[in-house]
Amino acid sequence: MRDLSRGWRADGETVGLVPTMGALHAGHLSLVARACEENARVVVSIFVNPLQFGPREDLARYPRPIESDVSLLREAGVDAIYMPSVETMYPRGASTRVVVSGVAEPLEGAARPGHFDGVTTVVAKLFGATEPDCAYFGQKDAQQVAVVKRMARDLDLGVEIRVCPTVREPDGLALSSRNAYLDPAQRKAATILSRALSAAAEAYQGGEHDPARLKATLHEVLATEPTAEVEYAELVDPETFRPAGTLAVLAVRIGGGRQAPEARTRLIDNLDLREPYPG
């Protein structure tokens, strides 16, 4: 992979990387399309990274539709698909972690201990293996974007991080590979996230700029869906992820009260309330 990338760069061609865990949807493909517009060569990595999953999370059942992923990427015209094995990425004896403090600590960092260490470690490795000029991430994972930007800057990685907008279903649901876990009733309930964000954005744009009240609006809307269990709903600064700011961030488990928490589907979404609201 590195030889390929170095060959391209030696020929004066720019290289764009889109890191994914596969199970590609239109959100990923929007990143790929932008990478193809902006670079002579595009690499898409597919790696379901065990390091970023907690012990009670969905690593085993995470969807891995490799054949359809590959054919989608062929169609999109990418130059290479980098698909390392777990053994290649984490051979016996590997013991290095890239750790970001500060922005990686609250919210997703608190809810998923070790998650961002796994993300930053694998992203550093993917940058090392593919040596891109630019890498593309989705705003859907807003805190991941902030953490990866922080890492790339702090370690002088020389990779520009470009962020693409969240892609949504017509009813507002943010695209996510984890939406595949939802049954039809849950799928309907899942729109509660974008509806809560819409309500807060509408309030903000109507002149309500008090973070406590905007947060209350998020919680009020989320409370109308009885199968939704709110993990967090906050107004934070988009760079530090500390309160308060204009970025509304949500983590909600969907799936009814009878199931064990880890059997429910955990969805996240976010919206900068200064932007037009979705759904």
Next chain:
Amino acid sequence: MRDLSRGWRADGETVGLVPTMGALHAGHLSLVARACEENARVVVSIFVNPLQFGPREDLARYPRPIESDVSLLREAGVDAIYMPSVETMYPRGASTRVVVSGVAEPLEGAARPGHFDGVTTVVAKLFGATEPDCAYFGQKDAQQVAVVKRMARDLDLGVEIRVCPTVREPDGLALSSRNAYLDPAQRKAATILSRALSAAAEAYQGGEHDPARLKATLHEVLATEPTAEVEYAELVDPETFRPAGTLAVLAVRIGGGRQAPEARTRLIDNLDLREPYPG
């Protein structure tokens, strides 16, 4: 710095990096000479990295003879000197660390908490800023070599780590910028490190392969120098730095019993007992 390096590499030239903290001596210059032999372009970085010094260590008094360093490097014919400020390397808000577990934990890792996190973080940044093909380190800092190799491999950095032998004074003392702290009596006492290593190597090559007895030999020789306070003297595996192996590693404080421990000069040295012994 990165533009310069990328320009060279785009022209098909290889780039070698010699990371230093300045206060250059013949040990550093041997790394520079080898880098010049093996690469079209050579970068030497000079950066006294605050992150790798403990709160009670010698950061403030570490020698910084910048002018003579620069003229030595000019004479050696290097292509660039990379000399970032502390503010450039660690701007406000920087919060990323590269952390190696395992090999970074015993010995120097235990004696100097946080030291190797500082080393791996700065080396990752120097690799990011200079994008070398190869980087050169001295065997004098044996555990640092093992830790940096581990990191470069684990993070797929694409930089080959090359290790050069320890350079010694005629009486066996390993060259170190910290030797400048020694007064004439201490300078004489400091030869106890290489004398201990010599004795163990002589024993090993005479057929004594029992690590416990070789370790006892190290301690016996070190005990003959009353101003030497032994921090550790072990036989370890040269890759994992766990006992037992053929690499004899020493950390000794020189400077007499009346001084506070942090005012004494801490010296390290090492020798693979399978090799010809020094001094």
